[in-house]
């Protein structure tokens with residue numbers, strides 16, 4: 001406030017100045033010639049005002065809002081203060097310059113004479129802000145062009161697999177493969193497979209060749225919901241095309257983020273490819289490096305321009321792949337026909353030794369200068385067509401040495417495919433074709449991917465339970481015992497919290513059995529996290545698959561890709577940190593058309609964040625809000641308190 005800053009002396013001075021000003025003003029008014037009612041005095045018409053000393057302005061400001069005495073100077077000033085400033089009017093002079101004038105009554109204008117008509121004023125459109133671009137337009141800006149032109153696929157489309165015979169029913173699959181699928185109980189293809197197979201298995205047999213140096217294949221990116229069958233969508237075409245091979249070379253490389261996924265994908269290749277003679281290997285670091293080398297490479301001693309391979313298909317994690325690229329003689333990617341990057345968004349976020357840069361460099365045809373003297377071809381067909389410049393006779397221009405394209409086709413898969421153009425650019429995709437599989441064909445499709453909105457399986461029911469953080473374990477036990485939440489994957493935020501929750505559950509289960517005098521619940525909970533060795537993890541996962549464990553409490557280590565058909569519940573004991581994590585966690589259930597429930601326990605202070613996250617993904621309405629009353633929890637409290645005491649003892653020991 002202005003008054004607060006003025007000292008008493010100053011105020012006195014101001015009052016004097018004010019008095020002088022008001023005196024002068026009264027004097028002026030007295031001297032003014034009287035105007036008729038309705039007439040405007042000259043000074044008022046001009047809007048001319050005497051410069052008021054600062055002090056007076058300050059006093060007026062103070063008076064604002066305070067009651068004004070009717071005979072006070074402020075009361076005298078009031079009508080002037082309310083008066084609106086007069087409108088200004090544009091006048092264009094002869095030079096076209098625009099001047100601003102006060103608008104007065106019409107008679108104020110210079111008298112218009114017929115010989116000198118007033119110039120007509122040009123009218124210009126009023127300045128206005130352009131409409132803000134729509135969210136969708138903004139989302140598409142800067143997006144990879146191929147992603148903008150993605151093909152949207154209806155997730156509900158199924159294609160029956162015809163039994164033996166010539167007719168493949170539009171699947172593009174040979175008789176042997178179809179027969180094998182039917183043996184495995186797979187009678188129809190899911191949408192992602194129906195779409196991808198004709199693209200990867202063209203009718204023209206020439207386009208199915210192992211080498212396509214003059215007509216290289218287009219790369220493919222696929223975004224499809226969890227459990228929609230993406231694995232078979234690449235396993236089938238790889239098996240189909242590679243079964244035509246005569247010589248064993250490394251022709252398909254599948255990169256996955258975890259060892260567990262490598263094992264799972266290997267099992268799928270082996271099950272479907274049974275009896276086709278293709279050799280499959282894995283590299284995850286689970287075995288010693290030299291053991292892995294002996295499984296992958298036939299000849300380690302002689303340098304061979306065409307490389308040497310004991311296997312046709314390698315499934316691996318990026319770390320071990322780089323180890324072999326750098327440290328295994330004759331390990332070559334020149335013959336690759338397929339490079340699959342599954343869970344692509346996760347792998348692209350992994351910068352491990354720039355693994356992708358190294359892998360892409362190894363599939364790229366070498367420059368003419370990179371001829372390795374003294375390195376001999378193993379057989380006439382041992383060097384891939386695009387790599388013939390490695391041969392000693394490369395310098396002689398000929399059909400043989402003409403630069404050719406790599407035949408490697410990159411296939412990217414994820415339920416949460418990245419939209420980051422920078423990350424996609426690092427893949428050096430060749431004329432990529434995008435497929436976005438989503439529940440209904442009427443959605444904005446590619447925009448969903450662009451705006452981090454992902455399609456969930458149609459058979460999934462989602463719930464959230466907001467509770468006090470101290471009641472969270474009780475709410476979890478309530479779900480287990482009252483809602484029969486078993487055959488469940490329970491996600492916590494860390495390896496340590498998995499172990500703690502399992503111990504608490506064990507104490508609680510025992511206390512409940514003893515307290516109620518009832519039979520054992522028969523429920524076994526186990527922790528699964530990076531704290532365990534690979535063999536321990538495998539054992540636990542096998543037991544869970546065999547239903548010997550009913551509740552698997554895990555960290556996000558297995559939130560991606562793991563396919564266990566009987567998982568009927570997913571519990572996020574701790575809320576997921578982002579939407580991608582949520583999508584992958586809940587996607588461990590409701591797979592392949594089966595029903596499943598997802599439960600997220602949300603502490604009160606997290607509720608706002610969690611709901612905002614769902615809202616931004618346009619998903620809040622799909623998640624049912626549930627409340628568990630204290631009354632419902634009451635019968636469990638006594639056992640819980642006992643279990644909590646035991647847990648404290650166990651940790652303090």
Ligand SMILES: Nc1ncnc2c1ncn2[C@@H]1O[C@H](COP(=O)(O)OP(=O)(O)OP(=O)(O)O)[C@@H](O)[C@H]1O
Nearest residue numbers: 186188189190226227228229230231415561563592
């Ligand atoms: N055509 C089919 N008919 C019946 N079952 C199928 C078919 N295709 C795939 N499946 C089964 O569906 C399940 C899910 O498949 P898959 O693991 O490939 O899903 P996904 O799309 O890769 O999921 P995620 O994104 O979670 O990794 C598997 O058990 C698989 O065997």
